Amino acid sequence: MDARQLKIAAAQAALEHVEDGMRLGIGTGSTADEFVRLLAEKVADGFKIQGVPTSERTARLCMELGVPLYSLDDLPELDLTIDGADEVDGALRLIKGGGGALLREKIVASASSRMIVIADESKLVDMLGRFPLPIEVAQFGVAATRIAVERLASRLGLSGEIALRLEKDGAYLTDGNHFILDASFGRIPDAEALANGLAAIAGVVEHGLFLNMANAAIIASQNGARTLLAQN
Numbered sequence: 001m002d003a004r005q006l007k008i009a010a011a012q013a014a015l016e017h018v019e020d021g022m023r024l025g026i027g028t029g030s031t032a033d034e035f036v037r038l039l040a041e042k043v044a045d046g047f048k049i050q051g052v053p054t055s056e057r058t059a060r061l062c063m064e065l066g067v068p069l070y071s072l073d074d075l076p077e078l079d080l081t082i083d084g085a086d087e088v089d090g091a092l093r094l095i096k097g098g099g100g101a102l103l104r105e106k107i108v109a110s111a112s113s114r115m116i117v118i119a120d121e122s123k124l125v126d127m128l129g130r131f132p133l134p135i136e137v138a139q140f141g142v143a144a145t146r147i148a149v150e151r152l153a154s155r156l157g158l159s160g161e162i163a164l165r166l167e168k169d170g171a172y173l174t175d176g177n178h179f180i181l182d183a184s185f186g187r188i189p190d191a192e193a194l195a196n197g198l199a200a201i202a203g204v205v206e207h208g209l210f211l212n213m214a215n216a217a218i219i220a221s222q223n224g225a226r227t228l229l230a231q232n
């Protein structure tokens with residue numbers, strides 16, 4: 001199986017957890033896109049779900065493919081969210097936000113009774129941090145916020161570049177009109193301390209550490225898809 005087929009395998013396995021009538025949070029990214037394509041086929045066959053997208057990108061794909069969408073304000077309590085991740089560790093701690101959708105993703109996952117992560121095995125790590133940690137920050141005072149993040153990192157014994165995410169026309173803007181700082185800390189031994197510290201910085205809108213959120217992770221490899229369950 002190539003990389004895309006692995007994503008499809010994870011998405012296919014996740015679809016088995018989606019029941020008729022569910023209020024469903026729909027994630028963002030290339031793996032979540034595969035899930036949307038498979039979901040759309042079921043919807044076309046008469047399967048009923050009410051979807052809440054985690055980004056404008058996912059909303060566009062759902063609309064193109066006929067997946068029924070609602071806002072989170074229409075449906076503030078969801079049954080299940082299916083989403084991808086940039087990294088997953090054995091305790092189902094995640095790094096998310098490589099595609100810039102972390103804020104809405106975290107709000108939608110928090111409003112869901114369950115979250116299932118879908119990923120290929122390249123995302124599974126012993127310890128989080130190989131993937132740069134996305135930190136969504138207010139545009140106002142971004143230089144000061146970056147310094148505050150550097151000081152926090154230093155207190156926690158972390159170091160590495162903290163880069164403003166750019167695209168061709170300048171700074172990358174999230175759906176919420178914020179900037180992203182990508183922090184290349186390397187291995188993060190105490191993700192909880194980092195998450196708490198980031199949450200306490202005024203200019204930080206949200207960070208890409210998703211701790212105690214995923215109930216299960218479906219990991220696709222050449223041997224098939226296996227499910228890791230959260231211990232809590």
Ligand SMILES: O=C[C@H](O)[C@H](O)[C@H](O)COP(=O)(O)O
Nearest residue numbers: 029030031097098099100101
């Ligand atoms: O902001 C984007 C999301 O957190 C994605 O779920 C994450 O980046 C994984 O994306 P992909 O499935 O494309 O690797």
